[in-house]
Amino acid sequence: MKKDEIFKTKFQADREARDMAIYNEYNELMKEPGAMICAVSEYLCGKYGYYRHGTIPVIVKRVEKRLEKEDKL
Numbered sequence: 001m002k003k004d005e006i007f008k009t010k011f012q013a014d015r016e017a018r019d020m021a022i023y024n025e026y027n028e029l030m031k032e033p034g035a036m037i038c039a040v041s042e043y044l045c046g047k048y049g050y051y052r053h054g055t056i057p058v059i060v061k062r063v064e065k066r067l068e069k070e071d072k073l
Helices: 010-030 037-048 055-072
Strands: none
Touching: 010 037, 010 055, 037 055
């Protein structure tokens, strides 16, 4: 076992995988010319079963923060 190894529950691992999928799809959709944040968020909310459109930007920021933290380790 490594000193920095973190044990995660199945829920945590599933959430991180779902968040990463949302993050990757969000970035792909936003690359399109004329893509609007509201429309992309609405599409992803429908696809992943979220009700609030503000959830998607929160997830994207959470993944970015986690990726930055992993790069520093």
